[in-house]
Amino acid sequence: MNSPAKTRWSRLSPWMAILLTALIGMATILLTALFQPGAVVVADSSLGVAGSANGTFQGPQHCAECHPSEFYSWAGTTHAQASFDPIFQSYLQGVENQGECYACHTTGYDAQTGQFVTAGVTCESCHGPYRADHPGQSMEIATADELCGTCHKSTVAEWRTSNHGQAGIACVACHEVHTQKMHMQTNSDALCAGCHVREAQDSFHQTHQSAAVGCISCHVARPAFDASAAVSGMAKTGHSFEADPGVCVNCHAELP
Numbered sequence: 001m002n003s004p005a006k007t008r009w010s011r012l013s014p015w016m017a018i019l020l021t022a023l024i025g026m027a028t029i030l031l032t033a034l035f036q037p038g039a040v041v042v043a044d045s046s047l048g049v050a051g052s053a054n055g056t057f058q059g060p061q062h063c064a065e066c067h068p069s070e071f072y073s074w075a076g077t078t079h080a081q082a083s084f085d086p087i088f089q090s091y092l093q094g095v096e097n098q099g100e101c102y103a104c105h106t107t108g109y110d111a112q113t114g115q116f117v118t119a120g121v122t123c124e125s126c127h128g129p130y131r132a133d134h135p136g137q138s139m140e141i142a143t144a145d146e147l148c149g150t151c152h153k154s155t156v157a158e159w160r161t162s163n164h165g166q167a168g169i170a171c172v173a174c175h176e177v178h179t180q181k182m183h184m185q186t187n188s189d190a191l192c193a194g195c196h197v198r199e200a201q202d203s204f205h206q207t208h209q210s211a212a213v214g215c216i217s218c219h220v221a222r223p224a225f226d227a228s229a230a231v232s233g234m235a236k237t238g239h240s241f242e243a244d245p246g247v248c249v250n251c252h253a254e255l256p
Helices: 004-035 059-064 069-076 085-090 099-105 123-127 153-161 190-191 199-200 203-210 215-219 227-232
Strands: none
Touching: 004 199, 059 069, 059 123, 069 123, 069 203, 085 099, 190 203, 190 215
8 A cells, every 4th residue: 555655756756757857958958058159959939940841849848748657757768868968968078060969869950050949859859749730640650760760870770680670570569668668677588588489488598597697688788888889879789689609708707
């Protein structure tokens, strides 16, 4: 049974998420102004870049009015903080063409004006600008190949060569779009086993599972974080799903 304190917290959480996002947005604007003198952040559609052929940007708070659960799930993610991330802000200082960075780290960036609508990767980055005929018309997102690959270039390039890519198993089959976590986050092995039944039950994989070595430990292994590779969009992300034999020596040092 929930305690009164926990109940009060659950009621306040969405509002705290809104406040947190607003604070992040304001801090990002200030930091961007410091790192990029003359940059303009557009907060109102009447100022120029917020319009499009399909709709007008309204910002994540507008979406939260009807979709508080999705908003709250998104508010603390890497997408929400994409403009505020310290590594991004540090890298931004030494970049000559900062627009290339804003194209993925903000929402509604216009290369012609150098302006963006909203800091962070918000709802409208994926769903498109708000349309007046919504909710009558859906704000569906594009497929993984068309949308995610715009920014996650190396990830999608790896995925295309994989059995997942060849079978058309898209990003959203494994990744929850708003939280950015895996479906069945508490047990990713169960997610893999939903399709890979035979492999999950053989003795080789069972032995590793009993030692708490899950599927992603070998099949989505990544090298140490490299900021230069990450910002170039060419970092290795393990989405070919091939088990690299080099990973084995992490546990089996006795191997030749």
